[in-house]
Amino acid sequence: MTESPTTGKPGPNKKAGKRNKPKKPKVPRQAMPEQAPEIRRNNFKEVPFGYPIDTAVIEANRCIQCKKPKCVDGCPVGIDIPGFIKAIAERDFEKSIRIMKEANALPAICGRVCPQEEQCEIVCVTGIKGEPVAIGRLERFIADWERDSGNVSIPDIPDPTGRRVAVVGAGPAGLTVAGELALKGHKVKIFEALHKPGGVLIYGIPEFRLPKSIVMAEVDYVKKLGVEIEYNAIIGKYYTVEELLTEEGYHSVFIGTGAGLPYFMNIPGENLNGVYSANEYLTRSNLMRAYDFPNADTPIAMSKKVAVIGGGNVAMDAARTALRLGAEDVYLVYRRAREQMPARDEEIHHADEEGIQFNLLTNPISINGDEEGWVKSMTCLRMELGEPDASGRQRPVPVEGSEFDLEVDTVIVSIGNGANPLLPEATPALDTNKWGNIIADDKTGLTSMKGVYAGGDIVIGAATVILAMGAGKEAAEAMHEYIMSIDV
Amino acid sequence: MNEIKIKQVLSEGVKDFVVESPVIAKKRKAGQFVIVRINEDGERIPLTIVDSDPKGGTIRLIFQEVGKTTCAMGELEEGDSILDVVGPLGKATHVEKIGTVVCVGGGIGVAPVYPIAKAMKEAGNKIISVIGARNKDLLILEQEMADISDQILVTTDDGSYGRHGFVTDAIQQLIDDGVKIDLVLAIGPVVMMRAVSNLTKKYNVPTQVSLNSIMVDGTGMCGGCRVSIGDKTKFVCVDGPEFDGHLVNYEELMLRQKAYLPQERKSHKNHKCRMEGME
Ligand SMILES: Cc1cc2nc3c(=O)[nH]c(=O)nc-3n(C[C@H](O)[C@H](O)[C@H](O)COP(=O)(O)OP(=O)(O)OC[C@H]3O[C@@H](n4cnc5c(N)ncnc54)[C@H](O)[C@@H]3O)c2cc1C
Ligand SMILES: Cc1cc2nc3c(=O)[nH]c(=O)nc-3n(C[C@H](O)[C@H](O)[C@H](O)COP(=O)(O)OP(=O)(O)OC[C@H]3O[C@@H](n4cnc5c(N)ncnc54)[C@H](O)[C@@H]3O)c2cc1C
Numbered sequence: 001m002t003e004s005p006t007t008g009k010p011g012p013n014k015k016a017g018k019r020n021k022p023k024k025p026k027v028p029r030q031a032m033p034e035q036a037p038e039i040r041r042n043n044f045k046e047v048p049f050g051y052p053i054d055t056a057v058i059e060a061n062r063c064i065q066c067k068k069p070k071c072v073d074g075c076p077v078g079i080d081i082p083g084f085i086k087a088i089a090e091r092d093f094e095k096s097i098r099i100m101k102e103a104n105a106l107p108a109i110c111g112r113v114c115p116q117e118e119q120c121e122i123v124c125v126t127g128i129k130g131e132p133v134a135i136g137r138l139e140r141f142i143a144d145w146e147r148d149s150g151n152v153s154i155p156d157i158p159d160p161t162g163r164r165v166a167v168v169g170a171g172p173a174g175l176t177v178a179g180e181l182a183l184k185g186h187k188v189k190i191f192e193a194l195h196k197p198g199g200v201l202i203y204g205i206p207e208f209r210l211p212k213s214i215v216m217a218e219v220d221y222v223k224k225l226g227v228e229i230e231y232n233a234i235i236g237k238y239y240t241v242e243e244l245l246t247e248e249g250y251h252s253v254f255i256g257t258g259a260g261l262p263y264f265m266n267i268p269g270e271n272l273n274g275v276y277s278a279n280e281y282l283t284r285s286n287l288m289r290a291y292d293f294p295n296a297d298t299p300i301a302m303s304k305k306v307a308v309i310g311g312g313n314v315a316m317d318a319a320r321t322a323l324r325l326g327a328e329d330v331y332l333v334y335r336r337a338r339e340q341m342p343a344r345d346e347e348i349h350h351a352d353e354e355g356i357q358f359n360l361l362t363n364p365i366s367i368n369g370d371e372e373g374w375v376k377s378m379t380c381l382r383m384e385l386g387e388p389d390a391s392g393r394q395r396p397v398p399v400e401g402s403e404f405d406l407e408v409d410t411v412i413v414s415i416g417n418g419a420n421p422l423l424p425e426a427t428p429a430l431d432t433n434k435w436g437n438i439i440a441d442d443k444t445g446l447t448s449m450k451g452v453y454a455g456g457d458i459v460i461g462a463a464t465v466i467l468a469m470g471a472g473k474e475a476a477e478a479m480h481e482y483i484m485s486i487d488v
Numbered sequence: 489m490n491e492i493k494i495k496q497v498l499s500e501g502v503k504d505f506v507v508e509s510p511v512i513a514k515k516r517k518a519g520q521f522v523i524v525r526i527n528e529d530g531e532r533i534p535l536t537i538v539d540s541d542p543k544g545g546t547i548r549l550i551f552q553e554v555g556k557t558t559c560a561m562g563e564l565e566e567g568d569s570i571l572d573v574v575g576p577l578g579k580a581t582h583v584e585k586i587g588t589v590v591c592v593g594g595g596i597g598v599a600p601v602y603p604i605a606k607a608m609k610e611a612g613n614k615i616i617s618v619i620g621a622r623n624k625d626l627l628i629l630e631q632e633m634a635d636i637s638d639q640i641l642v643t644t645d646d647g648s649y650g651r652h653g654f655v656t657d658a659i660q661q662l663i664d665d666g667v668k669i670d671l672v673l674a675i676g677p678v679v680m681m682r683a684v685s686n687l688t689k690k691y692n693v694p695t696q697v698s699l700n701s702i703m704v705d706g707t708g709m710c711g712g713c714r715v716s717i718g719d720k721t722k723f724v725c726v727d728g729p730e731f732d733g734h735l736v737n738y739e740e741l742m743l744r745q746k747a748y749l750p751q752e753r754k755s756h757k758n759h760k761c762r763m764e765g766m767e
């Protein structure tokens with residue numbers, strides 16, 4: 001399914017040598033085989049299949065091994081990108097994964113969901129004239145190779161230091177902190193509010209984009225490092241942060257509770273039956289497996305016509321989930337233009353291919369119900385682009401008299417998430433900003449409480465997996481220093 | 489973990505469990521609830537913590553079998569375990585000495601009103617309990633309520649026991665008798681809470697109700713439990729479950745409780761236990 005001629009010979013960097021030979025065609029960026037749109041819109045299986053080995057090697061050979069690799073600066077965790085790619089080109093996969101894991105403990109996840117096109121790939125030099133090296137796909141390849149090979153190596157763990165650390169939240173930030181500190185010989189326990197680990201990776205991002213088995217394999221790895229996880233433990237209710245530091249005897253605490261508070265639009269009709277936050281819709285489908293109802297007990301709306309409000313990754317996930325749950329028409333309603341959608345290009349492209357109908361420059365003003373309290377339509381206004389606003393994007397302004405009704409039975413509100421106030425409210429000593437995010441030091445993650453660190457979405461607001469992991473790594477360094485400095 | 493230590497049947501379809509849960513037993517306060525999930529395929533459902541034994545490390549849950557999850561849970565026996573028990577959730581009742589508190593429980597609602605009445609009594613209030621059920625057989629916790637009340641009034645819809653009529657008739661009686669009521673706490677079917685609130689509003693008696701909206705996570709993450717309180721949307725699991733009864737939009741709450749009726753019927757079809765709606 002690769003589009004490219006598989007010449008197997010690299011060489012945009014090697015001069016097309018002999019004079020009388022025609023110039024060798026440049027090897028194009030290798031496509032990743034994937035399920036056809038008509039098929040995948042009816043199942044929850046992962047969309048792309050990943051690179052076959054030979055394709056990965058061809059793609060790896062497209063990297064020109066820059067002396068000062070720009071790509072590395074673009075990666076929030078500073079992976080040695082030319083290094084791991086070179087090892088793939090040389091078919092030394094073991095070496096490649098080793099290089100990868102020095103900087104990134106969760107490559108199978110990042111390779112799938114990282115916004116590469118805005119981070120490492122956008123600055124790749126081969127992208128100046130042609131297309132950038134597919135760094136994310138190679139990252140995914142090498143991680144999958146390791147998992148498929150069945151021998152994921154567990155590094156040696158140093159002798160116990162006698163220090164105990166509590167981590168709140170088993171999302172990417174918390175898992176990273178836990179893994180890093182366990183590797184330094186500390187005793188780590190994660191307290192997770194839900195009955196499963198992974199945070200957004202489990203309850204939010206759907207199976208067709210990130211299979212749960214991959215998340216569970218990464219969590220298993222962290223557990224093999226000696227990390228314990230207690231589920232159903234909501235810190236702030238079950239134990240407070242203070243209790244963890246006192247009665248429960250932890251020397252330091254990391255807070256990685258994410259941005260799990262759904263925003264609504266505050267328009268009339270938002271509490272009608274059939275209106276969901278994307279969080280609820282995705283949680284029912286993913287975490288509670290409502291797609292398998294009635295085998296699984298949790299129900300979800302049986303929708304025919306669905307409007308998803310928003311233009312980010314979360315909106316794309318909700319829209320594509322609705323389609324897979326059997327909706328006939330799924331409209332994406334977004335008040336700005338397509339170029340301004342914050343979702344990853346790949347997700348927009350996939351959604352488009354699957355038949356999601358984009359209603360751009362459209363703003364909902366009310367949701368209308370029937371006598372039984374069910375959604376029957378949504379009234380929208382057309383918008384046009386006006387002056388740039390604070391974010392530098394042209395501000396959408398309503399077109400007068402452009403009101404129209406969209407006939408729908410389900411509305412999924414996906415306009416963003418804020419900081420969940422549950423833990424901060426129960427922890428008065430913890431300083432938060434006006435949006436409710438925990439205030440933490442840029443470099444170390446230290447909060448206003450001694451020994452208490454924080455990172456990920458709870459600090460910077462809804463962002464990305466890799467930023468949460470980056471924050472986790474930095475906090476782990478600082479926490480290590482701190483706990484080694486105290487007597488136990 | 490979460491082993492069922494004692495199981496009792498209180499009335500037809502109402503079960504009383506004492507469940508091992510040491511941390512929650514220590515932490516919980518009156519008015520709080522847990523979310524339970526009984527098996528891997530299970531739904532997460534909220535249940536009030538009726539009582540706890542901090543020393544013995546147990547909590548007490550009383551539930552009515554109304555659908556798939558509660559019926560399946562009712563089939564568990566002593567020695568079995570509940571897969572997940574999460575809590576304590578929700579804001580605790582604001583307990584202080586204010587004078588005379590009328591605690592109203594309708595049907596299964598007597599179970600969640602009991603811990604609040606008990607805490608209010610311990611805070612030095614005079615407790616008048618008004619408990620009601622459709623008939624004598626469905627009445628629960630009468631003795632326990634009597635033990636913590638200064639006065640107890642019982643009503644049944646069919647007159648098979650106590651006073652013939654609704655709990656609102658008994659409250660009206662108290663008002664007519666000139667009893668000075670400082671607070672009414674009412675928990676039961678939504679129609680009952682609405683009727684109580686309508687009545688007390690006429691007399692300007694402050695009224696708290698505890699709402700039972702459909703929940704998923706119980707931590708403020710999904711918004712599924714939202715209700716309109718005055719002109720504001722609130723999440724029952726974190727902002728409640730108790731709210732000012734005079735501000736609740738009961739019509740909306742009733743509609744939202746029915747959101748999954750067709751699916752619930754489907755999911756429940758093969759189950760043999762009798763379906764008894766909450767309303
Ligand atoms: C639908 C969706 C799609 C997304 N797609 C992408 C994508 O394609 N690429 C990308 O890079 N990013 C994506 N993101 C964003 C990314 O998932 C988050 O930025 C990232 O998960 C943040 O990690 P975290 O560890 O800070 O928090 P989370 O992943 O939110 O994890 C927090 C964890 O803490 C737990 N918790 C919360 N409160 C408590 C408490 N009081 N006690 C105990 N535990 C608690 C939660 O249950 C959760 O498990 C997406 C987000 C969503 C919602
Ligand atoms: C804060 C709170 C405390 C509660 N305390 C008690 C209690 O102490 N004893 C008791 O018997 N009941 C209590 N309930 C109600 C109890 O949660 C429901 O009866 C139970 O969820 C029904 O589930 P089911 O699968 O058996 O029935 P279903 O057939 O699924 O539903 C029957 C009805 O129960 C409600 N319901 C369904 N699913 C949920 C859900 N996930 N969350 C909440 N409600 C739901 C709906 O209105 C539905 O129509 C409480 C509810 C809340 C919100």
Ligand code: SF4
Binds near residue numbers: 077116120466
């Ligand atoms: S982690 Fe993300 S940014 Fe870093 S190399 Fe991988 S895909 Fe690129």
Ligand code: SF4
Binds near residue numbers: 063065082123125126
């Ligand atoms: S910038 Fe591109 S070509 Fe250069 S080392 Fe990085 S991936 Fe390779």
Ligand code: FES
Binds near residue numbers: 703706708709725
């Ligand atoms: S149950 Fe999810 S927010 Fe209340």
